[in-house]
Amino acid sequence: MTDWLLTLEGTEVGHQLALVLAIVAAVLHAVFGALQKGRYDPWIMRGAIDISYCVIAMPFALFVVPWPEPHMWPIFAGAFVIHVAYKMLQAQAYSLGAFTVVYPVVRGTGPLFTVIAAYFVFSETFAPMQWFGVFVLISGIFGLAGYNYMKTQVDRDILVRALMLACITGGTVALYTTYDAYGIRATEDPFTFLAWFFMIDGLFMPIVAYRHYQTMEEKPALVPLFKRGVIGAFIAFASFGSIMMATRLDKVGEAAVLRETSAVFAAVIGWLFLKETVGPRRLILMGLIATGAVVVELGG
Numbered sequence: 001m002t003d004w005l006l007t008l009e010g011t012e013v014g015h016q017l018a019l020v021l022a023i024v025a026a027v028l029h030a031v032f033g034a035l036q037k038g039r040y041d042p043w044i045m046r047g048a049i050d051i052s053y054c055v056i057a058m059p060f061a062l063f064v065v066p067w068p069e070p071h072m073w074p075i076f077a078g079a080f081v082i083h084v085a086y087k088m089l090q091a092q093a094y095s096l097g098a099f100t101v102v103y104p105v106v107r108g109t110g111p112l113f114t115v116i117a118a119y120f121v122f123s124e125t126f127a128p129m130q131w132f133g134v135f136v137l138i139s140g141i142f143g144l145a146g147y148n149y150m151k152t153q154v155d156r157d158i159l160v161r162a163l164m165l166a167c168i169t170g171g172t173v174a175l176y177t178t179y180d181a182y183g184i185r186a187t188e189d190p191f192t193f194l195a196w197f198f199m200i201d202g203l204f205m206p207i208v209a210y211r212h213y214q215t216m217e218e219k220p221a222l223v224p225l226f227k228r229g230v231i232g233a234f235i236a237f238a239s240f241g242s243i244m245m246a247t248r249l250d251k252v253g254e255a256a257v258l259r260e261t262s263a264v265f266a267a268v269i270g271w272l273f274l275k276e277t278v279g280p281r282r283l284i285l286m287g288l289i290a291t292g293a294v295v296v297e298l299g300g
Contacts, residue, residue, distance in 0.1 A: 047209020
């Protein structure tokens with residue numbers, strides 16, 4: 001499969017496959033975010049997910065994929081630090097604010113910075129129509145967050161802090177998207193990067209989650225928690241793996257923008273499963289996000 005994927009880099013078939021992978025990543029990322037925000041404390045849930053995908057990835061990293069080249073070890077170290085910062089900020093934001101308010105802000109700040117970073121790192125350029133699509137998509141995302149904020153009446157003073165954290169977290173999204181795209185392009189076998197990334201990335205948050213678990217007055221049952229953790233791990237494999245493969249096959253900026261249609265799917269999930277209100281204005285804003293994504297794709 002690796003050899004076949006590498007033959008698609010820079011081709012029209014590779015472009016179309018990258019488009020599909022980015023949309024798949026958007027759907028799964030929204031599911032992943034809702035899973036972390038749902039039944040359990042976000043810190044505990046994140047720890048269960050991370051230890052699950054660390055353990056699952058370990059035999060593949062050690063015995064299946066080719067061993068990383070020497071120059072990959074500093075890259076893995078950098079990815080570890082960046083993702084720890086992202087997850088710490090995200091868990092704190094989810095702890096403070098409503099999912100449908102926080103999630104769009106996190107995802108809305110990412111694509112613009114990623115497109116700019118991709119220009120400097122990968123020499124990627126966007127056509128004027130694509131830039132217009134980016135701003136349409138971002139306007140829809142922030143409009144959705146703003147509307148959700150106005151409709152949220154619980155803990156509004158805390159919600160302001162959550163939104164500030166969400167903006168900072170969005171910056172780390174752009175950072176890890178660009179950095180990880182560099183990482184997966186730096187190794188000959190992309191599956192080597194993915195297997196080792198998941199094994200290394202899953203080492204930190206379980207420690208944080210365990211310490212948080214020890215301080216909880218009402219401790220959740222571990223068996224159902226880890227069942228959801230395993231589900232989250234497979235969602236993470238598919239979501240992160242899809243977007244990373246998309247950035248290997250085609251433009252990093254386009255993949256990042258298309259992934260942020262996850263805000264639409266997150267709003268639907270928040271409405272259906274988290275019982276958060278969705279009305280006609282939200283539907284219009286969600287349509288704006290989808291329109292921006294289409295313009296980015298067709299504008300190229």
